[in-house]
Amino acid sequence: MKKLLMATSAVAMMSTAAFAEDVKIGVILGFTGPLESITPAMGAGAELAMKEVSESGMLLGGSTVTSIRADSTCIDAGAATTAAERLVTADKVNAIMGADCSGVTGAILANVAVPNGVVMISPSATSPGLSTAEDNGLFFRTAPSDARQGVIMTEILADKGVKSVALTYTNNDYGKGLADAFQAAFEADGGAVTITAAHEDGKADYSAEVGALASAGGEVLVVAGYVDQGGSGIVRSALDTGAFETFYFPDGMVGQKLNENFGGEINGSYGAYPGTDNAGSGMFVELATAAGFDGTGAFAPESYDAAALIMLAMEAAKSSNSADFMGKVMDVANAPGEQIFPGELAKGLEILAAGGDIDYVGASAVELIGPGESAGNYQEILFADDVYSTIGYR
């Protein structure tokens, strides 16, 4: 009798496992630290996609998806590794959506994701170094590499006829990677970088950096930093001392804060950030507003897409096991197949369940190339009449 009971319960458990399970996705972002102001919207973006899939009941025959948050701190590789380790060993997540900053992403990939064989999709790590990182096919990103952005920056500056620039970057993997990529592209194009000066984020005073930049001179100051961090401090100080009047803003600097902080003072400055004119971004903003967060926040659309890709790949592989679905991420992200936009995840799952093909477009026009990173569509912006507006796409 006892054996029979055990056998029945075991069979019952196995059968439920085969039909529906609780899929866990780790969301590891810098909820504290230098990016704490943009990560809430990023986390909410990823969880919006999970909620959509759970409610549709279409994933792997009715599985639900649970998000488990962890703090990457953005800067502390040790703390980020520990947090990711906990996600994988204690919470047993099926995949990781994250991390955010390039440095901690590299650390988690090398120390946790690769040894444990867990798929990891980062929404915002843009360091060119991650393209060549040893990842056993487990790592993807819905953000483009900064090597691509360096070329875009050079093209925009060349179009404006700028021949010499001063360059400052935030002293981390993102800033350094972008600065190196830009300097290489700009100098290959015949431009001159008069000085490359690093600045630390969250520091008290930037007069020293601006002093050095002003001495070196240049037609434009390129600020490869963060808008709610040292980047704004540098621009503020450069404007106040009259060191520079025109600025170039890469992706980390473009945000609503720029209008609030400087407005008309930087009319005539320009920049570019990842983005497309596809219909998906508008749909995502509507979904986000309905869910009660800001869908225009930096990397919030990419976060939604990263989480969506994980779940779609699971469905395509008919398994929530990383080793099974890692090969499907590129398939669901790229053509051929039916285009899937934000809010249509149920439709995508349905097509995949029926054995069809999809081309996930999502909120940020996902198109994965090379080692599994976004191809990179940028929108060019220009400051005029106290606010920035998009003037074109590259």
Added chain:
Amino acid sequence: MDILNALVALANYVIVPGLAYGAQLALGALGVTLIYGILRFSNFAHGDTMAFGTAMTIILTNGLLALGITFGPLPTALLALPFAIMLTCVLVLVTDRVVYRFYRAQKADPVILVIVSMGVMFIMNGIVRFTIGVRDIQFADGERFIMSVPTFKKLTGLQEGLAIKTTQGITVVVAMIAVALLFWFLNKTRTGKSMRAFSDNEDLALLSGINPEKVVMVTWMIVAALATTAGVLYGLDKSFKAFTYFQLLLPIFASAVVGGLGNPLGAIGGGFVIAFSEVTITYAFKKVIGYMAPGGWEPDSLVQLLSTDYKFAVSFAILIIVLLFKPTGLFKGQSV
């Protein structure tokens, strides 16, 4: 040879920003040094006390602006400052009552108090983030410049411009007033004298009938006033962000230690030493020398002693050198 342009360039990029930053550090270091001198521990929660005071100022300023009250060409935040100081006083006095008094009664080692203050730091950190959020906030209003670059160029016809921001002017003036008041209080009033007596020799002070609880209370109130003022001046000049205020702790402690812990005069000196060392040693003198040198002798290189990456290394190198050769600091405070 163009000495005037060289001087203006130097003033614009080194002297004016250095003075304002130094004054902000000095006010912060004064608070740290008072706590060290009288309560005998390094208060790690000081940066977050500054953040709390500034957060209160911002909330009150928004209230005042909503009522349509402004301070003319000066920032409205200055009107809100006294009220914010009172709120900060309440916070630190409650903290002292709930946390520090227990350890004082136990006669806990300074090192234990340091760890306790770190705990307080994390809690205040949380309070600030809950009340005002983690975003970067600018709350300076009124006239931005006393002297702006275009006006200066028009007035003098020089090639180089000089900018003096209103906030920089206010910082230096308010810092001078605060320091003068503090020294008057410490040297001329009965309470101030009893504080100094308590700092010099606690047992002797107790024997002569000084009420320790009163000394502690007044110290905390002065520290709250200094911290709030320093935080608001810094926030007006740059911007408010909880994370940055937490990071400010480092240069403030460096200033207090270089000047000599427990010595108010040293805190002021230390503030300026740290501020100017950060700005001057990493400054690229290309422009200045370019103006001074005879025609055709302008340098091609940046003439920069150290890259700006090393500006923090500079303050810490100074800190280590001072501690090695003069452990009590430049102005003879207590050794650490």
